[in-house]
Amino acid sequence: xxxxxxxxxxxxxxxxxxxxxxxxxxxxxxxxxxxxxxxxxxxxxxxxxxxxxxxxxxxxxxxxxxxxxxxxxxxxxxxxxxxxxxxxxxxxxxxxxxxxxxxxxxxxxxxxxxxxxxxxxxxxxxxxxxxxxxxxxxxxxxxxxxxxxxxxxxxxxxxxxxxxxxxxxxxxxxxxxxxxxxxxxxxxxxxxxxxxxxxxxxxxxxxxxxxxxxxxxxxxxxxxxxxxxxxxxxxxxxxxxxxxxxxxxxxxxxxxxxxxxxxxxxxxxxxxxxxxxxxxxxxxxxxxxxxxxxxxxxxxxxxxxxxxxxxxxxxxxxxxxxxxxxxxxxxxxxxxxxxxxxxxxxxxxxxxxxxxxxxxxxxxxxxxxxxxxxxxxxxxx
Amino acid sequence: xxxxxxxxxxxxxxxxxxxxxxxxxxxxxxxxxxxxxxxxxxxxxxxxxxxxxxxxxxxxxxxxxxxxxxxxxxxxxxxxxxxxxxxxxxxxxxxxxxxxxxxxxxxxxxxxxxxxxxxxxxxxxxxxxxxxxxxxxxxxxxxxxxxxxxxxxxxxxxxxxxxxxxxxxxxxxxxxxxxxxxxxxxxxxxxxxxxxxxxxxxxxxxxxxxxxxxxxxxxxxxxxxxxxxxxxxxxxxxxxxxxxxxxxxxxxxxxxxxxxxxxxxxxxxxxxxxxxxxxxxxxxxxxxxxxxxxxxxxxxxxxxxxxxxxxxxxxxxxxxxxxxxxxxxxxxxxxxxxxxxxxxxxxxxxxxxxxxxxxxxxxxxxxxxxxxxxxxxxxxx
Numbered sequence: 001x002x003x004x005x006x007x008x009x010x011x012x013x014x015x016x017x018x019x020x021x022x023x024x025x026x027x028x029x030x031x032x033x034x035x036x037x038x039x040x041x042x043x044x045x046x047x048x049x050x051x052x053x054x055x056x057x058x059x060x061x062x063x064x065x066x067x068x069x070x071x072x073x074x075x076x077x078x079x080x081x082x083x084x085x086x087x088x089x090x091x092x093x094x095x096x097x098x099x100x101x102x103x104x105x106x107x108x109x110x111x112x113x114x115x116x117x118x119x120x121x122x123x124x125x126x127x128x129x130x131x132x133x134x135x136x137x138x139x140x141x142x143x144x145x146x147x148x149x150x151x152x153x154x155x156x157x158x159x160x161x162x163x164x165x166x167x168x169x170x171x172x173x174x175x176x177x178x179x180x181x182x183x184x185x186x187x188x189x190x191x192x193x194x195x196x197x198x199x200x201x202x203x204x205x206x207x208x209x210x211x212x213x214x215x216x217x218x219x220x221x222x223x224x225x226x227x228x229x230x231x232x233x234x235x236x237x238x239x240x241x242x243x244x245x246x247x248x249x250x251x252x253x254x255x256x257x258x259x260x261x262x263x264x265x266x267x268x269x270x271x272x273x274x275x276x277x278x279x280x281x282x283x284x285x286x287x288x289x290x291x292x293x294x295x296x297x298x299x300x301x302x303x304x305x306x307x308x309x310x311x312x313x314x315x316x317x318x319x320x321x322x323x324x325x326x327x328x329x330x331x332x333x334x335x336x337x338x339x340x341x342x343x344x345x346x347x348x349x350x351x352x353x354x355x356x357x358x359x360x361x362x363x364x365x366x367x368x369x370x371x372x373x374x375x376x377x378x379x380x381x
Numbered sequence: 382x383x384x385x386x387x388x389x390x391x392x393x394x395x396x397x398x399x400x401x402x403x404x405x406x407x408x409x410x411x412x413x414x415x416x417x418x419x420x421x422x423x424x425x426x427x428x429x430x431x432x433x434x435x436x437x438x439x440x441x442x443x444x445x446x447x448x449x450x451x452x453x454x455x456x457x458x459x460x461x462x463x464x465x466x467x468x469x470x471x472x473x474x475x476x477x478x479x480x481x482x483x484x485x486x487x488x489x490x491x492x493x494x495x496x497x498x499x500x501x502x503x504x505x506x507x508x509x510x511x512x513x514x515x516x517x518x519x520x521x522x523x524x525x526x527x528x529x530x531x532x533x534x535x536x537x538x539x540x541x542x543x544x545x546x547x548x549x550x551x552x553x554x555x556x557x558x559x560x561x562x563x564x565x566x567x568x569x570x571x572x573x574x575x576x577x578x579x580x581x582x583x584x585x586x587x588x589x590x591x592x593x594x595x596x597x598x599x600x601x602x603x604x605x606x607x608x609x610x611x612x613x614x615x616x617x618x619x620x621x622x623x624x625x626x627x628x629x630x631x632x633x634x635x636x637x638x639x640x641x642x643x644x645x646x647x648x649x650x651x652x653x654x655x656x657x658x659x660x661x662x663x664x665x666x667x668x669x670x671x672x673x674x675x676x677x678x679x680x681x682x683x684x685x686x687x688x689x690x691x692x693x694x695x696x697x698x699x700x701x702x703x704x705x706x707x708x709x710x711x712x713x714x715x716x717x718x719x720x721x722x723x724x725x726x727x728x729x730x731x732x733x734x735x736x737x738x739x740x741x742x743x744x745x746x747x748x749x750x751x752x753x754x755x756x757x758x759x760x761x762x
Contacts, residue, residue, distance in 0.1 A: 002405045010406045010623060021402045021624055024383045025391045025576060027702050058578055059440055060619040063601045070599075090600065097598035189620060195406060197439055197578055197622025217478035218451075218599070219471065220444045238441040239570060241578025241622060242391060243402055321408050 003321045006350050008138050008296045009167055010189035010196045011340035013247070017194055020250035021243035028242065034234040040245060041230070043252035044200045047192070047260065048184060049175035052204040055226040056248065058241040061166035061187030064199035066094055067221035068162055068185045069132075071203075071211045075099030077129040080121045080159070082106075082113040086139035086326045091132055091164055103128065109139070109329065110298075112291045115146040122153040130160040136168035139326035141298030141335060142291040143168065151180030160207055166190060166199070170255060171267040171295045171339050182207040188244070191267065191295055193340030194251035197244040203227075267294045269381050270347050271338045277351040277374030278336075281358070281365050286333045297336040298325075302363055307331045313360060318353035344381045347374055384702045387731050389519050389677045390548055391570035391577045392721035394628070398575055401631035402624035409623065415615040421626060422611070424633035425581045428573070428641065429565060430556035433585040436607040437629065439622040442547035442568030445580035447475055448602035449543055449566045450513075452584075452592045456480030458510040461502045461540070463487075463494040467520035467707045472513055472545055484509065490520070490710065491668045491679075496527040503534040511541035517549035520707035522679030522716060523672040524549065532561030541588055547571060547580070551636060552648040552676045552720050563588040569625070572648065572676055574721030575632035578625040584608075648675045650762050651728050652719045658732040658755030659717075662739070662746050667714045678717040679710075683744055688712045694741060699734035725762045728755055 005012045026032045037056075044054045057064050069091070073079060077100040081092045084107040092102050103125050105113040113121075122131070131154055136143045147163060154161040162183040165174055169184070171191030176184050182204045189196035203211065203223060215224040220238065229237045255263060271294040275285055278299055286298035301307065307324050311334065314320050325333040336350060351374050355367035386393045407413045418437075425435045438445050450472070454460060458481040462473045465488045473483050484506050486494040503512070512535055517524045528544065535542040543564040546555055550565070552572030557565050563585045570577035584592065584604060596605040601619065610618045636644060652675040656666055659680055667679035682688065688705050692715065695701050706714040717731060732755050736748035 003407070005406060005408070007408050010409070010620060013406050018403055018624075022399055025386060025394050025570075026384070027386070027388050027704065028391070028577075029704065030696075030702070058622075059444070059601060060621070062619040063440070066600045094600050097600075187620070189406075195622070195624045196409075196620045197625060219447050219475050219478075220440060221601070238443040239391060239568070239577045240441070241439075241576070241625060243399075243576045243624065243628075244578060244622060247624075315411075321411070323408065323410065 003315065003319045004346065004349060005321045006336045006346065007321050007323050008335050008337040009187065009339065011193050011337055013193055013195055014254065014341055016254065017247050017250045020246040023243070023246045025242055028239055029235060036245060036249065037236065038234050040249045040252070043249065043256060047170055047252055047255055048202045050177045050202045050204070052177065052202050053208055053227060054200055054202050055223060056198050056200045056245065057221070058197065058244070059199050060196060061185065061199050063221065064185035064187065064201045065091060065164050065166065067201055067223060068164065068183050069094045069098060070216045070218055070221055071223045072130060072160060072162070072183065072207065073098040073100045074214065077101070078103065078125060078127055079130050079132055080105065080125055080128045081132045082118065084112060084140065084142065085109050085137035087137055087164070088134040091134055095132060110142060110287045110291070112142050112144050115149060118150065119153055122157055122159070126157045128157065128159050130162055132162045133164070135163050135165035135174065136293050136295055138167040138296055139329065140287060141293045141296040142287045143172070143293035145290070147174065148179050154180065168293070168295050170263065173264055176202055188248045188251065191339045192251050192255065194248045195244055197241050198248040266381060267338060267342065269378055270342045271295070271297060273347045273374035273377035274336060274338055274350065276377045277347065277370040278354060280373035281351060281355045281367065281370035295337065295339045297338055298333045299336070300333055305361065305363060307334065310334065310357060310361065314353055314357045318356065320350055320353040344378045347378065384696065384700045385727065385730060386702045387717045387727065388702050388704050389716050389718040390568065390720065392574050392718055394574055394576055395635065395722055397635065398628045398631045401627040404624070404627045406623055409620055410616060417626060417630065418617065419615050421630045421633070424630065424637060428551055428633055428636055429583045431558045431583045431585070433558065433583050434589055434608060435581055435583050436604060437579050437581045437626065438602070439578065439625070440580050441577060442566065442580045444602065445566035445568065445582045446472060446545050446547065448582055448604060449545065449564050450475045450479060451597040451599055451602055452604045453511060453541060453543070453564065453588065454479040454481045455595065458482070459484065459506060459508055460511050460513055461486065461506055461509045462513045463499065465493060465521065465523065466490050466518035468518055468545070469515040472515055476513060491523060491672070493523050493525050493672045496530060499531065500534055503538055503540070507538045509538065509540050511543055513543045514545070516544050516546035516555065517674050517676055519548040519677055520710065521668060522674045522677040523668045524553070524674035526671070528555065529560050535561065549674070549676050551644065554645055557583055569629045569632065572720045573632050573636065575629045576625055578622050579629040647762060648719060648723065650759055651723045652676070652678060654728045654755035654758035655717060655719055655731065657758045658728065658751040659735060661754035662732060662736045662748065662751035676718065676720045678719055679714045680717070681714055682712070686742065686744060688715065691715065691738060691742065695734055695738045698741070699737065701731055701734040725759045728759065
């Protein structure tokens with residue numbers, strides 16, 4: 001019996017995408033692979049809304065983020081980076097490991113640095129080589145909602161603009177070229193709804209030039225090597241994870257068939273329904289209202305409700321999977337993924353199952369109010 | 382219609398292994414994953430014949446090799462490394478990128494450094510921190526056949542002993558603990574016959590201690606981080622490529638069911654049959670006789686035979702896939718993989734198809750002699 005996966009990734013993967021993995025194993029130095037990989041690159045470009053280079057790495061999202069760091073940041077560089085959770089902390093750590101100085105814009109978990117704080121950081125650090133930002137902090141359920149306005153700040157100082165959108169790209173607007181993003185990373189297993197293991201990164205012309213001038217002294221995430229192989233033969237330098245590449249292509253095709261704007265609207269409506277519905281059930285969101293993510297809904301546990309028994313009951317009795325908290329938030333919050341093929345069914349079943357679990361465990365839960373509030377937000381979905 | 386893949390990786394993947402990928406996507410922070418991953422680790426240990434730590438990375442073989450370098454080699458270290466092909470060259474490059482000095486034992490492609498040369502290198506460099514060696518050079522079809530005797534050299538000087546067995550482990554004996562190998566890397570898509578994308582690495586106690594004392598300043602291949610997650614919760618630090626992890630486990634199970642010694646014997650017999658058979662057809666092996674690989678059979682093109690048309694005809698008319706040469710050997714050799722589920726059928730069909738292709742292209746080819754010579758080597762297989 002399958003679970004309804006409402007995880008912050010990996011998400012549910014449509015059958016059509018799963019079945020694509022069964023395509024025969026081919027030579028990754030053949031015309032068959034060239035056709036597959038070119039198609040992957042073209043479709044990824046459309047989902048990223050970029051004309052820049054795209055590389056689909058055979059690695060998890062962290063691998064793509066590391067590629068986005070080691071190909072750009074060098075010893076002695078100064079880099080501005082907002083930090084308010086596990087993944088933005090890791091990003092800052094990776095930048096510092098390169099020997100760079102970070103200007104960390106630290107805010108409490110659940111609240112993002114404001115646009116004013118970011119502008120001030122640019123004003124105070126006109127010598128910063130780059131601005132790195134986590135679009136959507138998976139550990140706390142926050143989303144930065146001013147990425148369209150960073151372009152002007154970056155172009156004033158000439159800083160590179162790099163976005164880690166691992167847990168959101170595809171679920172909310174992030175037109176890479178229009179918003180002036182030089183490098184953008186994501187993972188296949190989040191809003192794209194493919195299995196984990198492929199992580200694409202886009203590289204605009206300015207960043208590419210910089211990478212080619214000073215390639216990193218590492219092999220697997222060496223992007224100039226990927227550019228060279230792609231330009232010479234449309235191959236990847238290292239054996240790609242073929243079944244996952246087929247699945248990734250299928251997931252991209254499904255996205256382009258549905259239409260990106262419709263997908264964004266669906267994610268928006270489902271997340272609003274989850275916030276409203278679970279709120280009416282009696283739970284409070286962890287993140288500050290203006291910073292709430294559309295792909296990850298983090299909720300505070302009521303006093304006395306334990307993480308382990310709650311999630312175990314939800315999984316065993318209702319076969320709905322949600323995630324616990326990460327790092328300091330372990331035991332304090334649970335997180336509901338709202339990504340990929342998420343629909344009204346996913347939302348309503350989750351609210352119903354969460355209310356029922358709360359009730360079984362002796363907590364007040366107004367299922368009727370929750371479902372009604374959710375239905376209102378779902379509209380015609 | 383499917384191809385018979387006789388590539389030097391990825392190899393044919395048994396249906397049972399392919400179908401394992403369709404297992405439902407699960408939470409990689411759940412008990413379900415713990416059961417899966419522990420099983421993967423235990424079975425990998427048995428295939429590596431080690432009691433040491435094992436990590437299954439979600440990356441290609443190059444990723445595992447890079448992990449084997451960046452977790453050990455530091456600026457100023459001296460490292461002995463035989464070099465005679467594309468992959469040993471890459472290995473030396475990765476070591477040098479760490480700021481280490483390499484003692485490169487360079488030999489011509491197709492011939493390995495002798496054991497005497499290796500012993501001399503140890504004698505002349507008692508201060509070397511490590512000896513890194515490519516077990517099986519995929520680009521030329523050579524295999525080092527004295528890895529059982531390096532232990533004594535390494536223990537005399539205290540050097541770490543690291544083996545890149547990406548294209549062989551599982552196809553020939555390499556008992557990691559018995560042979561005193563501190564770190565060993567391979568890939569799923571070679572002799573293990575799983576799809577590409579998972580690459581295991583084993584780490585013995587001495588190497589582990591060294592890694593923990595000075596973790597690398599990189600994220601995705603940071604082995605101390607993998608050790609910590611495994612010890613605390615049997616998780617991986619980053620989202621694993623779940624479908625490939627299921628397939629990898631299935632492939633390991635099939636290996637243990639067949640028995641490792643039987644698998645080694647099968648690889649040995651099939652490769653001897655390919656060398657004898659293709660030799661009798663009229664082709665000459667590229668590698669020196671004593672250094673020939675049991676998993677990759679590289680053959681010289683006869684004067685005037687072009688790589689492109691030959692491999693295209695073989696693929697289009699007979700649906701048999703072989704690989705071209707790599708780097709300097711492009712157009713000069715073709716390479717036949719002899720790995721994974723390779724059997725008498727694979728051998729005989731390949732010899733038949735190669736002979737027929739040669740004949741179609743106007744070259745002399747004695748199919749009868751080739752098949753008879755192969756049959757003799759196959760024995761009861």
